[in-house]
Amino acid sequence: MSPPPPSYVDVLVIGAGPAGVMMGTALSHAGINVRVVDKRPAKVMAGQADGIQPRTIEVFQSYGLAQRLLERGNQMHSLAFYNPRRDGKGVERTSRVPDVTAPTARYRFEVTLHQGEIEAIFLDSMRAHGLEVERPCVPESIEISGDEKELQSRESYPVKVVLRHLVDATLDAAPNGMHTNAIDPSVESSGSTLETVYAKYVLGADGAHSWVRNALGISLDGEQTDHVWGVVDSVPVTDFPDIRNRTAIHSDNGSCMIIPREGDKVRLYVQITDGLQADDHGRIDRSAVTPERVMEIAKRSMRPYKLEFPDPPEWWTCYVIGQRVAKNFSVKDRAFIAGDACHTHSPKAGQGMNASMNDSHNLAWKLAHVLRGWASPDLLKTYELERRKYARDLINFDKKLADLFSGKAVSPGNAEGVTHQEFQGLLQSMGGFTSGIGIQYIPSLITDATSQSLAEGLVIGQRFVPQEIIRIADSRPFEIQDLLVSDTKWKVVFFVGDPKEVREYAVVTAVGEYLQEEKSFLRRFTPKGAAKDAVFTILTVSSTAKDDADYTDIHPGLRTHWSRAFTDDIAIDEKAGGTAYRVYGIDPASGAVVVCRPDGYVSFVCALEDVTKGRLEEYFGKFMIATKV
Ligand code: FAD
Known part of the structure; x- marks a missing residue:
């Protein structure tokens, strides 16, 4: 059978996570010729990221998408801090403060809702503008023309991508829902078809293990940390008074972050510090982490309060955090990367999905301007300038927060520990940044701060x-x-x-x-x-x-x-x-x-x-x- 003829598209988006669907939504609303492909047969069903910051709610509203988010999501208005009791009998509340400390925020709270529901808001909006994610589909090769004339031309399609459309592929998802982010090779072959796509622009929004980033030879600055996080989504039975508030617990038995979720659901994050083995390459063996272990650490951190899990968790995962930023966010201003493909960090500050969607929000209008011939292609350089600086600031903040969160709290037996003032002080002083409200783009071609x-x-x-x-x-x-x-x-x-x-x-x-x-x-x-x-x-x-x-x-x-x-x-x-x-x-x-x-x-x-x-x-x-x- 002869291969299908090549196709042409203005923007090809690879990956339909938060970064990809935001780009698909922005460009389809603008009437730009865009395609979005993803290797998953279906959207995320449960778990993964879940926190939407005040600035991101404003962005949702600017696309007409906030109402559904606010209706379905849970709102977090208060942030509580727990620390060890003086009598050594567990933890007690030290303080409770507003969750959002950005005075000009239009929405003075965060929303929590699971990633699949959030992606669905965008998928429905894209559908209403005639755009469906093509899945399961993976890129096999990407090539950017070396011809300067072609690169300069507004009419040319200088990025060639070969796509493989899979027929019956399934992800090799572990029963706990911990996706390995890989296609099972045994199901990849039969009936799949290859398609050559010529694109004016390509966006790699394909997550932390980005194929696009690797194929373009973009390296990452920073390192894989040894911070291992266990995450459990469940409906616990508890007498913990702040179970419906965001809560940071520093205890002598471990640290825990509580994120109240839609319905009665609660997400518990615990940092796993003991009993982890690394292989010869320094890769941590996560198989030692089980949901039972995550729940056990959470129970110990919350003593003397009761915490029981009558049902198995709805979702759980365990992941090792890399605190890394890509060296470049684009190659020749024709292929870009966004989201986790550009930056990875811990979930403590709840930034992952927000940073990812806001990368695409930043880039989408610039692509539309250049594609329509309204603006010079130099406009596209401001994407990396603005968003890479933000990503570096985010990693620096994440490092400080990780140190304070992982460190043991000050107590009668540990005078050197982390003080409550230090921890709360960092979270509150960075409220403008973590809410997204205080993010400030530096002076550039488009940002003129003279008056x-x-x-x-x-x-x-x-x-x-x-x-x-x-x-x-x-x-x-x-x-x-x-x-x-x-x-x-x-x-x-x-x-x-x-x-x-x-x-x-x-x-x-x-x-x-x-x-x-x-x-x-x-x-x-x-x-x-x-x-x-x-x-x-x-x-x-x-x-x-x-x-x-x-x-x-x-x-x-x-x-x-x-x-x-x-x-x-x-x-x-x-x-x-x-x-x-x-x-x-x-x-x-x-x-x-x-x-x-x-x-x-x-x-x-x-x-x-x-x-x-x-x-x-x-x-x-x-x-x-x-x-x-
Ligand atoms: P992703 O959400 O990773 O989306 C990437 C998309 O690209 C996926 O749909 C994927 O199927 C697709 N893709 C990947 N490779 C290819 C390819 N070769 N071809 C085609 N498509 C491809 N954040 C938190 O804040 N809290 C958490 O508890 C949390 N848990 C997580 C658990 C797991 C298992 C993972 C993977 C991530 C977790 N995160 C968590 C991180 C959070 O999900 C991300 O920060 C956020 O989703 C980033 O959005 P993104 O669009 O950049 O990437």
Whole structure:
């Protein structure tokens, strides 16, 4: 039988875990030609990662996916700490604090839900946009063209991938659900077909043992640790008072982390420290770890409280942590890796799935821009710049946390131990980072921090801070983040003060007129023939009292539609609103312009007067491609 003809695709995603399905969702929503393949015959059914951070909930919301997550998931609002009692009779609570210590978080809690359910949210959303994961399917080879002309061309498909579509392959899953991440070779042969795919871009989202990373020759910095974690998902019977709160237990009998989950389920993490053997290559033999052993350590850590497991665990695993970051996140800016393929670390800070999805969230709009010819391919370099720095920070944090979590707590017999203040202090001081809210991208082609003083509360490089504002035309309150949706468009927010004031009127009118001119960024960087708002969404926020405001007060150049004119005032139900200018540090007398990237991050601020001086054209001109007149 002759092989099928080669196929062509703009983006081929290999791996449909959290990183892969986020990319599939973002690109399918944007109408980009994308395929996603995975070697698993079906999505993850139970276990693995389960924690969604406040920033990631915001990201879900920006794709219209938060509602299902919030409905089905468990919410963690409090974090409790337990330490050894002075009388040596087990542990007692030392303190209980808010689980999220990022004051500007829109969602002041974490959500826990098993990875399969989370992936399902994305799979359904992709399906609604006509995209299904092709499975089981594995790549056999990947080759990137060495021809510079081909690499530079927007029309070319310089990455060749040979895919094997398997027919009846099954994963060699151990009964405990601990996947070895390998296809059983005995079932791989019959009826499978090969397909040659030519892609403009490839994303390896194929997990910690990434085939793509290895095939591209990308090495990892860092090392495999000897930290072995046992994890059990169950519905225990207990009188432990904080079983429904995230809890860190330091006991003389071991350390344990409690993660309450959907329904009555509870996840227990314990670090296994005794009785582990390493082979000649230093690989730890995990077969000595059984769910019974994990449950036994958890029971001992929680004494004097009762902890019983009437039923076998729903899922359990044991895994050795590598604290590693890939040397590069891309090759020739044509093949990229994301998620665990780029970085691995311990589960204690609950970052795995979040970091992975946010890698793809960062890259997706950049790929869409370059594929559509809106931006120069140099934009793609900012993916590695931004996300590799974040990954390195994550590993450094993880190392500190691992040391404090594994160390024995200070007690009468162990004066040198870890103090409660040290442990709680680290978790709380890093709350901005671990919640994802404080993540700040460094200055680059797209992040210009020169005029921060005009809006001190909107930190350039960080995500746009939530605030409630009112739509002028119908007095309806809106969370501003809900206007900054992940639709691959730039949002340019004009804080115009009160245009009824004489000074503002003149400045705002000049800005509105400028935006209608051919030379303005709106015209210059929107392709000819495309919808006027194809690339940029203009939002205007005035400071006029709502009872005096009319949307017609906003100059037509700043009001592309009545629905895009807002004011900063208290909503009619008086529950929120009226604080945006103050929180953002913008003076209503002078106003400001704030540029928000398509992924929700503040990237540029300037004065209203700067608009007519061409500052926005200067900013966008560094990476956007001007339309040929
Ligand atoms: P993954 O979720 O690993 O997804 C990779 C996808 O790629 C998978 O669907 C896989 O089938 C597919 N794939 C792999 N190789 C190929 C190939 N050659 N061809 C095609 N497809 C391929 N994190 C926690 O926070 N807590 C935990 O308790 C926890 N437990 C875990 C237990 C296990 C057994 C594993 C493997 C991971 C665990 N993690 C845990 C880590 C967490 O699951 C990851 O951080 C997160 O899933 C990373 O998402 P990802 O999309 O980058 O990779």
